Amino acid sequence: MLSIAFIAHDRKKDEMVNFVTAYEHVFQGHKLFSTGTTGMRIMEKTNLSIHRFMSGPLGGDQQIGALVAQNEMDLIIFLRDPLMAQPHEPDIIALLRLCDVQGIPVATNVATGELLVRALQRGDFAWRELVHKYKPGEQQ
Numbered sequence: 001m002l003s004i005a006f007i008a009h010d011r012k013k014d015e016m017v018n019f020v021t022a023y024e025h026v027f028q029g030h031k032l033f034s035t036g037t038t039g040m041r042i043m044e045k046t047n048l049s050i051h052r053f054m055s056g057p058l059g060g061d062q063q064i065g066a067l068v069a070q071n072e073m074d075l076i077i078f079l080r081d082p083l084m085a086q087p088h089e090p091d092i093i094a095l096l097r098l099c100d101v102q103g104i105p106v107a108t109n110v111a112t113g114e115l116l117v118r119a120l121q122r123g124d125f126a127w128r129e130l131v132h133k134y135k136p137g138e139q140q
C-alpha cells in the first residue's frame, strides 16, 4: 500500500476530480491524502476515503511536505495553476523542492499524472515498498 497525495489549485479542481474519478479503481486500496478543499471535492464525487490536511494557503502543502521530508509519501499529483499567482507560492516551491530532495515522483499536470498512474498500475512503484521496508535508522 502506497501513500498518495492529491493537490489542485482552484481552476484545476474539476480536472483533478475527473482524473481521480477515472482512476478510482487504481487509487482504491492505497493510503490517500490531500489538501483540504481538493480532498473534499474528490470525496464528493468518488467513494474514496482521503485524509484531508489544511487548505493549501493555510499550510496544507507544508503538512504534505512534512511527510515527504520523512520519506513517507510515495506519489504526488499536484495540479498547479501556472497562470495565476498563489499567496502561498513559497509553500508550493518548498513542497516541490522536498520531492526532489527525496526523489519522489510528482506530477504537476494531468498528462504526467496519467503516465504515473499507469506506472502504478503496472507495479513500477514496487521500489517505494522497499524504501519503506529498509528505511535507514529505523528498526526492521
Ligand SMILES: O=C(CO)COP(=O)(O)O
Binding pocket: 007, 008, 009, 010, 035, 036, 037, 038, 039, 054, 055, 056, 057, 060, 061, 092
Ligand atoms: O492551494 C492548494 C495547493 O497549493 C490547494 O489547497 P486546497 O485543496 O485546500 O484548495
